[in-house]
Amino acid sequence: MKTKHNSDRLAVAVIGAGASGLMAAYAAASGAGSAGRTADVTVYDLNPEPGRKLLVTGNGRCNLSNETVDPSFYPGSDRALLSSVFGRCPPAETLAVFAKAGLRIRRDHAGRLYPASNQAAGVREALLWLCRGAGVRTVSGCEVLSVRRSGAGFELNGSIRADRVIFAFGSPAAPGNGGTDSLHLLKDLGVKTEPFTPALAPFHLAGFSKLQLRGVRAQGSIAVYAGKKQLAADAGELQFTDYGVSGIPAMNVSIDAAAPAAAGVRLTVVIDSAPGAPPELPADAFSAAGLGDGDMPVSLFLNGMMPRRLTDSYMRIAGIGRDTLMSQTENSARKKLCELVRRASFAVSGLGGFNEAQVCRGGAAPGHISYEDLSLKGVPGAFVCGEAANVTGRCGGYNLQWAWSSGLLAGLSAVQGESF
Numbered sequence: 001m002k003t004k005h006n007s008d009r010l011a012v013a014v015i016g017a018g019a020s021g022l023m024a025a026y027a028a029a030s031g032a033g034s035a036g037r038t039a040d041v042t043v044y045d046l047n048p049e050p051g052r053k054l055l056v057t058g059n060g061r062c063n064l065s066n067e068t069v070d071p072s073f074y075p076g077s078d079r080a081l082l083s084s085v086f087g088r089c090p091p092a093e094t095l096a097v098f099a100k101a102g103l104r105i106r107r108d109h110a111g112r113l114y115p116a117s118n119q120a121a122g123v124r125e126a127l128l129w130l131c132r133g134a135g136v137r138t139v140s141g142c143e144v145l146s147v148r149r150s151g152a153g154f155e156l157n158g159s160i161r162a163d164r165v166i167f168a169f170g171s172p173a174a175p176g177n178g179g180t181d182s183l184h185l186l187k188d189l190g191v192k193t194e195p196f197t198p199a200l201a202p203f204h205l206a207g208f209s210k211l212q213l214r215g216v217r218a219q220g221s222i223a224v225y226a227g228k229k230q231l232a233a234d235a236g237e238l239q240f241t242d243y244g245v246s247g248i249p250a251m252n253v254s255i256d257a258a259a260p261a262a263a264g265v266r267l268t269v270v271i272d273s274a275p276g277a278p279p280e281l282p283a284d285a286f287s288a289a290g291l292g293d294g295d296m297p298v299s300l301f302l303n304g305m306m307p308r309r310l311t312d313s314y315m316r317i318a319g320i321g322r323d324t325l326m327s328q329t330e331n332s333a334r335k336k337l338c339e340l341v342r343r344a345s346f347a348v349s350g351l352g353g354f355n356e357a358q359v360c361r362g363g364a365a366p367g368h369i370s371y372e373d374l375s376l377k378g379v380p381g382a383f384v385c386g387e388a389a390n391v392t393g394r395c396g397g398y399n400l401q402w403a404w405s406s407g408l409l410a411g412l413s414a415v416q417g418e419s420f
C-alpha cells in the first residue's frame with residue numbers, strides 16, 4: 001500500500017468490536033508507525049463484551065476462512081470491490097496476522113479453515129491479544145448513536161472526538177449476539193445505503209409441517225425458483241425443521257432468494273432427496289419390480305437411498321402402507337412417491353428473519369465505497385468494512401474472510417492514507 005509519511009497523531013474510532021472491527025483496530029494501531037504516525041485507536045461496542053458474535057460462528061468452531069476465496073463465492077455482491085480488497089489484503093495475509101497470536105489453522109475435507117483448537121473462543125482471544133498488544137482501547141457497553149462532522153474530523157455521541165472513523169457495525173443478523181441495524185449512522189453523513197434483509201437464512205415452506213421431519217438431516221439438493229426461472233441450486237446436507245429447510249445448501253441458495261423474497265416475488269423450493277442417483281430412480285425400480293430379480297418392500301428400497309424418517313414421511317404422504325411391496329403399489333401412489341423423492345416442491349412462505357439469519361444483504365450502497373481503500377466517498381476520513389460494506393458470502397468461511405480482509409484494509413487505510 002502507498003503510504004505518506006506525516007508525523008501526526010490520529011484519533012481513530014472504530015464502531016463495532018466484531019470480526020472486522022477488531023481486525024481494523026489492530027491494523028490501524030499497528031500500522032500507523034510505518035506511515036510515521038501515531039494512532040490512538042478506540043473500538044466501541046454496544047455489547048458488554050467484544051467479539052460476541054464470533055463465539056457462535058461455525059457452531060462454536062469458527063469457520064474462519066476457506067482455502068479457495070474469490071468473488072464468485074459472494075453472489076450478488078460488488079465483484080470489483082471484492083477483487084480489489086482481496087488483491088490488497090489477501091486471505092494469506094490475514095491468516096498471517098492470526099499466526100502472530102499463535103493461532104494454528106486446520107483444513108477440513110471441503111477446504112474450510114478452522115482454528116486447530118476447533119474453538120471460536122480462541123479466535124476471539126487471538127484478536128483481543130493482538131489489539132491489546134498494539135495499544136487498542138476497547139470500550140464495551142457503549143452504543144454509538146450519532147456521528148457528525150466536526151472540523152476536519154468527527155464527533156461521536158456528541159462528545160467523542162475522532163480524526164478517522166471506521167464503520168464496522170455489522171448487520172442486524174443474530175440480534176441475540178449483538179446484531180443491530182446501525183445504518184442510520186451512514187445515512188446521517190449523507191451516504192446512500194441499501195436496507196438490510198436477512199440472507200443465509202432457512203426457508204419457511206407452506207404445508208411443510210405435515211411431513212413431520214423436524215430434526216431430520218439428509219443429503220439432498222435444493223433449488224429455488226421464481227416462476228420457471230431457477231435462481232440458485234446447491235447440494236449437501238439438508239436439515240429439516242417443523243416449518244421448512246435449513247442447512248448449508250439451503251442457506252447458500254437463500255442469498256439469491258433474499259431480494260426477491262423481500263420484494264414479494266413468489267418463490268418455490270424444489271428438493272431432490274436422491275441427488276446423484278440416475279434421474280429415472282425410483283420410477284424405473286417400480287416398473288421393474290416383480291419381474292426378473294423379484295420384489296421388495298418399498299420401505300426397504302427407499303431406506304437404501306435416504307434416512308428412514310424421510311422414507312416413512314414420503315410413504316405416508318403418498319398413501320403407501322409400511323409393508324407394501326414395490327409391485328403392489330398403485331400407479332398414482334408410485335407417481336406421488338417418485339415426485340416427493342426427486343422433485344418435492346413447496347411454496348416459500350418466507351425466509352427466516354434476522355434472528356435466524358447468519359448474515360444480511362444491505363449496507364453502504366455500491367458506488368459509495370472506494371475500491372482502493374474502503375473510504376466512504378464524500379466523507380473524508382470515514383471508512384467501512386465487514387457486513388456494513390454490503391458484501392454477502394456463501395457458507396464456508398467466506399463472510400469471516402471478508403471481515404478480516406476488509407478490516408485489515410480499512411484499518412491500514414485510515415492511518416496510512418493521504419491526509420484529509
Ligand SMILES: Cc1cc2nc3c(=O)[nH]c(=O)nc-3n(C[C@H](O)[C@H](O)[C@H](O)COP(=O)(O)OP(=O)(O)OC[C@H]3O[C@@H](n4cnc5c(N)ncnc54)[C@H](O)[C@@H]3O)c2cc1C
Binds near residue numbers: 399
Ligand atoms: C450463528 C452464526 C454463525 C456464523 N458462522 C460463520 C462461520 O462459521 N463462518 C463465517 O465466515 N461466517 C459466519 N457467520 C457470519 C459472521 O459472523 C459475520 O459475517 C461476521 O461476524 C461479520 O463481521 P462484522 O465485523 O461485519 O460484524 P459483527 O461481527 O456482527 O460485529 C459488529 C459489531 O458491531 C456492534 N455494533 C453495531 N452497531 C453498533 C453501534 N451503533 N455502536 C456500537 N457497536 C455497534 C455489534 O454489537 C457487533 O459486535 C455466522 C453468523 C452467525 C450469526
